[in-house]
Amino acid sequence: MIEVKHIKKTFGDKTIIDDVSVKMDSGKCNLIIGSSGSGKTVFMKCLVGLFVPDAGEILYHGQDFIQMNGPEKKEIRKQIGMLFQGSALFDSLTVEKNVMFPLNMFTTDSYRQKLKRVNEVLDRVNLEGANKKFPAELSGGMKKRVGIARAIVLNPQYLFCDEPNSGLDPLTSLVIDRLIKEITLEYKITTVVNTHDMNSVMEIGDHIIYMHQGLKEWEGTNKEIIFSKNDKLNEFIFASEFLKDAKDMRMLEMSGKIDNDRNMDDIMNNDAPFDVSQ
Ligand SMILES: Nc1ncnc2c1ncn2[C@@H]1O[C@H](COP(=O)(O)OP(=O)(O)O)[C@@H](O)[C@H]1O
Ligand SMILES: [Mg+2]
Numbered sequence: 001m002i003e004v005k006h007i008k009k010t011f012g013d014k015t016i017i018d019d020v021s022v023k024m025d026s027g028k029c030n031l032i033i034g035s036s037g038s039g040k041t042v043f044m045k046c047l048v049g050l051f052v053p054d055a056g057e058i059l060y061h062g063q064d065f066i067q068m069n070g071p072e073k074k075e076i077r078k079q080i081g082m083l084f085q086g087s088a089l090f091d092s093l094t095v096e097k098n099v100m101f102p103l104n105m106f107t108t109d110s111y112r113q114k115l116k117r118v119n120e121v122l123d124r125v126n127l128e129g130a131n132k133k134f135p136a137e138l139s140g141g142m143k144k145r146v147g148i149a150r151a152i153v154l155n156p157q158y159l160f161c162d163e164p165n166s167g168l169d170p171l172t173s174l175v176i177d178r179l180i181k182e183i184t185l186e187y188k189i190t191t192v193v194n195t196h197d198m199n200s201v202m203e204i205g206d207h208i209i210y211m212h213q214g215l216k217e218w219e220g221t222n223k224e225i226i227f228s229k230n231d232k233l234n235e236f237i238f239a240s241e242f243l244k245d246a247k248d249m250r251m252l253e254m255s256g257k258i259d260n261d262r263n264m265d266d267i268m269n270n271d272a273p274f275d276v277s278q
Contacts, residue, residue, distance in 0.1 A: 007056035018214040029204040034211035040194040081151030083161040087143040089135040096131035121149040141172035
């Protein structure tokens with residue numbers, strides 16, 4: 001679990017992150033959503049220590065990351081996997097060497113041990129046998145999968161993905177989203193994903209945090225988002241007429257499955273409103 005308490009980050013006189021507090025559980029995909037420039041990347045960089053917040057606390061295992069000394073921070077960093085926007089693979093290194101990179105940095109394992117682990121994670125992302133390929137030979141989706149393999153090679157407890165679907169077609173995006181979700185569940189990782197992809201929100205949004213002008217404007221699940229009455233959130237997420245109609249349809253469809261004596265407000269005030277699969 002990661003617990004963020006009253007984080008504030010400014011650049012000059014501009015407040016980018018304004019008093020944001022949030023708890024992110026393990027085994028969950030925690031999605032940070034918001035329009036471009038709303039502070040998602042800055043927030044994520046604060047969480048992983050690439051930016052130092054001006055105020056607040058970031059608790060890993062209940063300990064404040066900001067206050068930790070160098071070796072303590074390194075210990076936490078070892079438990080963090082990151083999938084960067086655009087995958088950020090080393091173009092001159094093979095897939096195998098890219099994925100082995102964190103093992104070379106953080107472990108004293110033998111080459112055999114490292115290769116075994118690299119092959120395990122390449123299998124996990126369905127890229128067995130791609131060891132000797134170079135990034136230029138891979139499709140966008142494959143590059144992301146190499147990025148995911150590299151992010152999980154150290155068996156992290158925390159996984160951060162900044163816009164994992166940028167540049168991917170909708171179907172490939174779905175494959176990547178599902179892979180992130182599966183890995184999160186399988187290894188009980190606390191996963192944080194920055195996205196503005198509506199499909200991801202509905203597909204993997206266990207816990208959604210909507211950022212607007214540096215503030216946490218709304219948080220909830222992908223089931224609750226359909227019923228949200230937050231105007232800013234609705235404007236952002238259901239931006240097109242098509243999606244507004246889809247939301248209305250879904251609300252109607254779901255409300256038809258609700259007991260007659262429960263009204264919408266009851267549902268919104270309930271953590272686990274109802275089972276939509278029924
Ligand atoms: N290193 C930086 N120095 C100054 N301003 C920055 C820096 N990084 C980001 N910003 C500003 O912070 C705001 C939020 O940026 P960002 O977190 O990248 O947005 P998002 O990821 O939601 O699109 C933007 O206005 C951006 O210009
Ligand atoms: Mg960003």
